[in-house]
Amino acid sequence: MMRIDDSCFVFIKSDKGKSQCSSSSGYGRDIGTGIMPATVVLGAQWGDEGKGKLVDRLAAQADWVVRFQGGNNAGHTVVLGERTIKLHLLPSGITRESCELVLGDGMVIDPWVLMEELQRWQSETGEMPLGTRLHISDRAHVILPFHRMVDGLDNKIGTTGRGIGPTYADKINRIGLRFGDITELLADESALNEMASQQADKLQYLGLPSDEHAISLRDDIQWVHDNYSQAIKNTGVMVDTALSTGQQVLLEGAQGCLLDIDQGTFPFVTSSITSRGNSTHGAGIHPGHVEETIGVVKAYTTRVGHGPMPTELFDEVGIHLGEVGHEFGTTTGRPRRCGWLDLVVLRHSQRVNGFSSLALTKLDVLGGLETISICIGYELDGVEIRDMPASAKALARCKPILIDLPGFDALSLEEWLEMAKQAAIDGQGFAALPEAAQHYIAHIEQLLGVPVSSVGIGPDRDATIDATD
Numbered sequence: 143m144m145r146i147d148d149s150c151f152v153f154i155k156s157d158k159g160k161s162q163c164s165s166s167s168g169y170g171r172d173i174g175t176g177i178m179p180a181t182v183v184l185g186a187q188w189g190d191e192g193k194g195k196l197v198d199r200l201a202a203q204a205d206w207v208v209r210f211q212g213g214n215n216a217g218h219t220v221v222l223g224e225r226t227i228k229l230h231l232l233p234s235g236i237t238r239e240s241c242e243l244v245l246g247d248g249m250v251i252d253p254w255v256l257m258e259e260l261q262r263w264q265s266e267t268g269e270m271p272l273g274t275r276l277h278i279s280d281r282a283h284v285i286l287p288f289h290r291m292v293d294g295l296d297n298k299i300g301t302t303g304r305g306i307g308p309t310y311a312d313k314i315n316r317i318g319l320r321f322g323d324i325t326e327l328l329a330d331e332s333a334l335n336e337m338a339s340q341q342a343d344k345l346q347y348l349g350l351p352s353d354e355h356a357i358s359l360r361d362d363i364q365w366v367h368d369n370y371s372q373a374i375k376n377t378g379v380m381v382d383t384a385l386s387t388g389q390q391v392l393l394e395g396a397q398g399c400l401l402d403i404d405q406g407t408f409p410f411v412t413s414s415i416t417s418r419g420n421s422t423h424g425a426g427i428h429p430g431h432v433e434e435t436i437g438v439v440k441a442y443t444t445r446v447g448h449g450p451m452p453t454e455l456f457d458e459v460g461i462h463l464g465e466v467g468h469e470f471g472t473t474t475g476r477p478r479r480c481g482w483l484d485l486v487v488l489r490h491s492q493r494v495n496g497f498s499s500l501a502l503t504k505l506d507v508l509g510g511l512e513t514i515s516i517c518i519g520y521e522l523d524g525v526e527i528r529d530m531p532a533s534a535k536a537l538a539r540c541k542p543i544l545i546d547l548p549g550f551d552a553l554s555l556e557e558w559l560e561m562a563k564q565a566a567i568d569g570q571g572f573a574a575l576p577e578a579a580q581h582y583i584a585h586i587e588q589l590l591g592v593p594v595s596s597v598g599i600g601p602d603r604d605a606t607i608d609a610t611d
Contacts, residue, residue, distance in 0.1 A: 179433030180391040182421045183501075185398030186437035186491040188407075188445040190471065190478060192503035192598055193438045194218025197234035197394050199603060205389035207235025208244040208381055209396065210424030211414040213285060214255045215306045216396030217471060221601040225266075231256045233394050236263065236271065242384070243276045244377045248414065248424025250309040251278065251321070252285035253366045273372035279426065280322025280374050285309045286362060288341045291350055310413035321374045324367050334360060378426020385431050393421040393432070399491040407534050410449025418495040436595065437497035439488060441505045441582075444478040446471045450538035453481035453517045466552075467507040482544065484517045485589055490530045492590060499595035502586070505579060506599040510552030514582060517542040518589065547585060550578035558599040562607050571610030572597060 181200065185191040198220045201207050209216075214230040220237055221227075227237065231251060235241040245251055264270045289305030289312070312318035317340060319327065327334055338356035345352035385391055395416055400406045402416040414420070422429045442463055445451045455463070460480045463469065469478035491497070508514055519528045520540035531537050553561075565574035572580050575597070583594050596608045 178385055178388050178390055180385060180393055180422070180425075180427070180431045182393045182395065182418055182432055182435040184395040184418060184421070184435065184437055184495055184497075185416070186439045186488055186495070186497070186500070187398045187443055187484075188400045188449075188451075189396075189398040190217070190444055190446065190469075191398060191438040191440045192501070193395065194220050194229060194234040195503070195598065195601070195603065195606075196436065196438055196501050196596070197392060198237050199606060200392055201235035201238040201241050203390060204235060204238070204241060204392045206242045206244065206381060206384050206391040207233040207238075208246050208377075208391060208393050208425045209233050209249055210246040210393055210421050211248040211416060212396035212412065213250040213304060213306045213309070214252050215304050215412065218396075219601070221603060226601075227266075230259060232259055232263065232276070235392065235394070236276075239269075241275065242380075243271060244381060244425070245276070245278045245282055246381075246425045247279045247281040247378060248420060249279070249282045250285050250306055250313070250414075251282050252290075252305060253370060255285075255304075257369060272370070276373060277375045277377050277380065278321055278370060278373045279377040280320065281378070281426070282321050283309050283313050284319045284321060284324070284363075284366060286319065286341075286359070288345065288355070288359070291345065292348065295348060307413040319363070321366075321370065324363060324374075325371070328360075328363060328367060334363075376426075381425055382427045382431075385427065391431075393425055395421065399437075399494060400487055402494075405490070405494050407449050407537060408532075410447065410534060434498045435495055436499055436501050437488075437491060437495060437592070438501045438503060439483075439586075440503050441483060441508055442467075443481045443484045443487070444469055446476050446478050450534055450540070451479055451481060452486075452520060452537065452540045453484045453542045454479050455481045459511065462511065463507060466510070467504055482515045482517055482542065483586070484542070485586075486517060486520055486528065486530050488590055489528070492592060497592050499593050500586070500590070501596045501598070502583065502594050503598035505575075505582075505597050506553065506555070506558045506605075508579075508582070509550055511549040514547045514549050514578075515544040516547065516585065516589070517544055519543040545585075547582055548578045550576040555600045555602075555605070559602055559605045562599055562605045565607045566604075569610060572607060573610075574607060575599075 183193055183197050185193055216230055218229045218234050220234055233243045236243055260272055285305040289308040292308040293305045294303050338359045342352040342355040397412050397416045399417050401412045403411050405417055418435050443453050463480035469480055519526055522540050561574055587594055596606055598606050
């Protein structure tokens with residue numbers, strides 16, 4: 143029997159920001175000196191709210207950024223001056239060199255897409271973070287070519303076709319492949335053959351090629367092992383230890399609350415739990431770590447793909463929102479459906495997530511509209527309701543009940559950016575905004591009962607105004 147002493151080895155960051163192991167019994171940082179809370183950043187609508195920009199800003203003060211669900215069906219865009227960085231798997235904190243990055247337990251990860259993204263990042267910056275500051279959970283599931291092939295047959299829900307749903311299905315059916323099981327699987331020929339046979343049978347049933355599947359599966363899994371073994375770690379322990387040693391952790395959500403498999407507009411949803419309850423579970427830590435949850439809200443409403451959207455606009459205002467807001471999906475490139483801000487949706491998100499504050503994005507896109515409307519309720523079959531029905535068919539019959547507010551003038555992106563920079567210098571906060579824009583923000587706060595902590599007025603990192611105390 144092997145014995146160890148009472149020393150507890152913890153994962154900490156060195157002075158240079160790199161990860162290292164150290165003992166808590168006299169070496170390294172004393173774990174009893176500081177417990178830091180985690181901050182959760184979530185989308186409060188149907189995704190595409192601007193989470194990437196917010197996480198990028200917050201990551202300037204963070205030590206860790208952790209993705210906890212989803213896969214490359216997510217699309218986060220960060221604008222740094224003349225550079226536009228589009229991310230699908232990499233956490234948005236990658237732009238901050240001192241941040242450790244985690245692809246967490248609750249994710250499904252396409253290793254080939256991840257490698258392409260890493261290589262693009264390396265070509266732009268010269269850095270390869272894999273195995274240094276990018277860590278992959280040993281509990282995260284692997285998206286295989288098989289999953290992409292199966293997902294490509296969907297034409298009902300409007301999925302991204304990235305293999306996300308089939309991988310989560312295999313996870314729930316307990317036949318999926320986790321990164322931490324790859325080494326064991328490669329050493330177990332019978333288990334590997336069983337997996338290959340199961341997948342080949344399904345491919346054959348769906349009318350897809352399956353003849354060489356057993357051979358290609360082994361090759362694919364071996365490739366994943368060869369390229370990623372150095373980055374596969376028990377990331378839950380790493381993040382928990384980081385919090386225990388006083389480090390700042392951001393938990394970065396993907397998609398939005400209304401795409402949550404349980405709380406969203408089922409069946410037009412994603413295959414994961416996108417809400418706050420999964421933020422810690424999918425990161426491998428307990429919920430007591432979370433102190434602040436920020437809901438990211440676009441100043442209007444957008445949606446990609448199928449499914450009901452009561453405030454959708456088909457007139458010149460809808461065209462304005464789409465064109466001025468450049469509303470095309472980061473992942474799919476599909477045009478986003480646009481409509482007025484929907485407070486029924488946001489009340490549902492607030493009930494499920496309990497936001498500490500809201501980050502309002504793309505307020506500048508509303509510039510140039512004479513009147514701005516907000517949906518405060520629905521009419522369903524002649525009855526006024528204030529809560530979102532569970533049935534997608536019922537939601538599709540809902541007509542929005544709107545209130546109208548005065549609009550404000552359109553400005554150029556340069557003018558909005560200068561406004562934000564001057565507000566930071568003067569400490570004006572929202573007072574720097576046009577009066578009608580301030581009125582709009584105040585209405586949202588009053589109607590939802592949640593304060594707005596920041597307002598985005600352009601795509602650039604610095605085109606943001608923070609609330610003053």
